[in-house]
Amino acid sequence: MSWIAETLTSSVGRKVIMALTGFFLILFIIVHLSGNLQLLLNDGGEQFNKYAHFMGHNPLIQTVSILNFTFILLHVITSIILTRRNSEARPVKYHVSRMQNSSTWASRNMGFLGSIIFIFLVVHLANFWFKMKFGGVPMVEYDGVQYKDLFTVVKEAFQQEWIVIVYVVAMVALGYHLSHGFMSAFRTFGLHHRKYNGFIKGLGIAFSIAVAIGYAIIPVIIYFRY
Amino acid sequence: MKLTLKIWRQKDANDKGRFVTYQVDDVSPDMSFLEMLDVLNESLIHKGEDPVAFDHDCREGICGMCSLFINGKPHGPEQTTTCQLHMRSFKDGDTIVIEPWRAKPFPVVKDLVVDRSAFDRIIQAGGYISVNTGSAQDANNIPIPKDKASEAFDAATCIGCGACVAACKNASAMLFVAAKVSHLALLPQGDPERAIRVSKMVAQMDAEGFGACTNTGACEAECPKGISVKNIARLNREFLRAKFIEEVDKPLEELAEGK
Amino acid sequence: MSTVATDIKLDAKIPEGPLAEKWEKHKFNIKLVNPANKRKYDIIVVGTGLAGASAAATLAELGYNVKAFCFQDSPRRAHSIAAQGGINAAKNYQGDGDSIFRLFYDTIKGGDYRSREANVYRLAQVSVNIIDQAVAQGVPFAREYGGLLANRSFGGAQVSRTFYAKGQTGQQLLLGAYSALMRQVAAGKVQLFPRTELLDVVLVDGKARGIVARNLITGKIESHSAHAVVLATGGYGNVFYLSTNAMGSNGSAAWRAYKKGALFANPCFTQIHPTCIPVSGHYQSKLTLMSESLRNDGRVWVPKTVEDAEKIRRGELNPNDLPEDRRDYYLERKYPSFGNLVPRDVASRNAKYVCDEGRGVGPTGLAVFLDFRDAIKRDGRAVIEAKYGNLFDMYMRITGENPYEVPMKIYPAVHYTMGGLWVDYNLMTTIPGLYAIGECNFSDHGANRLGASALMQGLADGYFILPYTIGDYLARMPYDKVPTTHPAFKDAEREVENRIKKLLSINGKRTVDEFHRELGKIMWDYCGMSRNAEGLTKAREMVVKLREEFWSDLKMVGVNEEFNQTLEKALRVADFFELAELMIIDALHRNESCGGHFREEYQTPDGEALRNDEEYAYVAAWQYTGDGNEPVLHKEPLVFENVKLTQRSYK
Structure with a gap:
């Protein structure tokens, strides 16, 4: 095996992949959230639709988005490999296990939380991204230019109670996932020091809460506003 | 103190294994956990039954030979080795579930003994x-x-x-x-x-x-x-x-x- | 009917010349094995503690093929790991007047002049190499702010020569030796046999050529052949049932060697440590040592009267409420200049005396107070906590009592055995090709071992002495191997199988532990801290009788062909029964008091140990002459050319 393959297929190497892709996805989450918060502007969706148009046509963004999908897949596939390996490492389970005080709930359930997020992603992509790419989105005209009216699609989707609930639940899961993942990624990179551990932990939790709330309020506000 | 013990019994590596329930009376709070098992084993031997196999050696918390997953925790409820765990950490009438370390690289040798x-x-x-x-x-x-x-x-x-x-x-x-x-x-x-x-x-x-x-x-x-x-x-x-x-x-x- | 030749001439093979040059000269004079030929020799090392692991690793580094055995699941579990205090070495890093000669002198004197000058001097010489080796292996000794190694004074020594790693020096040194051993396993030079216990030594043409061992998982009896056999199996303190030894520590390897013709030296020399946590009940399985350093600040006392002691025992009186004039600080009273810091044997013996008088405390009446009240008053709780915090925590965990508020209770416990297989200067027993190293041999501590010297001796033997001296023997040996199909192996296997069969077929009523506990009590009562001819004579009868009962009334379960911990114990206890008798015989024959051996008939008017250098300045080496026969005593006279024999006094 080549050294890079051996490195990346070792248990520590796979964790490095998880951490690297995780960090990238965190960046994506930040960018995506700041874009989506434009949905809350009271302009009938103009700015959001223009932003969506820009994102859909900028070659750089398109390249990054391919990278993004790749990293999501890499994150998911690696996690599946690791989860299988981890579960094989204990073929006979404990009859009684009271480990709840020894670690956080989120840290023990990253796979479960990740699965919720993944299912959500499928629903989310089917709802918006698929429609955006393959039709089904009405057009709207600003200053004589035709734009896809994604805003209306979003608005209509978020009028359905169940979709709002699915989104809120998924964002809570994302928050928990990040609350462990953020800190864990740092440790996987060996960044651990008394001097800044508290900061990383605090930042991770603050970030997780902010992301979860930031995303979750979008469907909720739209639901109540329209 | 009277206790109910639910202990994993497994004859050897190939046996499927099962839990067996035992009663122990006269447990002193000053006993170490392993001494409590000694008392159980003495009574089993007297009855002509196979005593429970468990690893132990120094009994002062340094050799690392003792193990046991006790009531859902390695080395039991205190943050110490099983040999330094004392029965005063339990209450009269408690049921204690004792399992071996569970991991594929640690196959069970017998009962609570694993190969490390x-x-x-x-x-x-x-x-x-x-x-x-x-x-x-x-x-x-x-x-x-x-x-x-x-x-x-x-x-x-x-x-x-x-x-x-x-x-x-x-x-x-x-x-x-x-x-x-x-x-x-x-x-x-x-x-x-x-x-x-x-x-x-x-x-x-x-x-x-x-x-x-x-x-x-x-x-x-x-x-x-x-x-x-x-x-x-x-x-x-x-x-x-x-x-x-x-x-x-x-x-x-x-x-x-x-x- | 003895068919054994008893006209052995003990030759310690001490090299000629001045003390300081003996070892250097000897190393030059002994034969060497050509590096290319080393791989043609197989060596068996039994036991993987400090001595065994260091020897096995070093022999493998030299090129020999080594087979290492231990009964634990990993070599790292050996009981050397539990040593707390430290390791002595004559480095004189502190510039406080230490030297090889001073360490030698202190060890000889501490051993009450019952050890060999040449061996002890060599021990002091190589002590400095041990520290170098350990540090190079990554042993994290305590250090000063400048980055250099820290030292402390230990066990009443007047220089600071003890190297330490918090209270876990044994652990760190053992893990160092273990890592060296693992490196050789990886290199294919050491074959490891964990969970395998020696049950006999095999002799071919009078030479040790292998062992018979039991695989503790499958019960299979296996033979292993080699050109030499090294026993590094530790001491036999567990004869007493309760001791600070590990549960599995046993004397069987040494005992089997004895029964095959190796002489057993000074079996009655046992060390009792004064500061252990007292027995709490009949279920007690072992005793836990607490560092001797506690006596630096704690004051030892018992109530003056039996009545007060009884009240305290029944819990009617809080010891803190007992006024000063009704307390007896007996060590301070009897030994005004040393007070609570008298040597181990003196402190232990006096604790026994006050308890025998009925003034002991604790539920069993077998404990004395070690009180920190005055120290806390003087220095403040924070200072005491900084010094002894971890020891207090350990005490609290085991006893459930808070020593900051209630006086700590302590009692002596068996800790170390100075006696062991007789070895010559090359560490070879009287069986050619059979070596004994570490606590397993008798060589360096005389009648009493100094604190922090056990680790030193184990590693000196394993790293720096045996690997040289064994070459001298092997160089004279032909390369050819004895197959394990040889009749000598087959006979030994059969003997072992019969012994196991016999044990398993006893269909009695009492368990191994019940017998062991009873044996231990006899030994503790009559062959423990304080002995007399009458008690020893009685004890011998009791041991013999109990041994007969053991072989007729033992309750066994299970079969040989399985993981059978009851059988493991029974085999060990069967040997303890025989060894116990030899200890008593030796204690009875030595009509003097020295070190750990205190015979009540032989004391000064003040009640101190009275040596008899005229008649007993020798090593008592006992020869087995068949079951039921009296062992034969061989004397190795001890010649002191470099030290003057003096009487210890701590008044």
């Missing part, structure tokens, strides 16, 4: 400094900062009991491996073999079939010696440094194979 030779093989892979007897220079030739020596000592106090593996939801041996990698990486004497050591030890850990680390921290919380997870971070650092930064003209994997 995987740990020895990980140390064989590189958990040492290559220095032949008699070739050492004077001990005071290389000063080592007190803090560093004491940090290395803290990592070196690992007793190799396997509680970290037992506690980890992934049955990962990272804390054990990290403790040894850290201990030697922190000392100037360990520096020459730093890169190859971490490479080989991680490879052996994987080959044994231990799970990967999810940074849950359960190992640290349950370690009877309080080995810190910062050692895991240090292992990760050492690993990345070994694989991506270490300046040798051959990949470590080839060096490891003696090419």
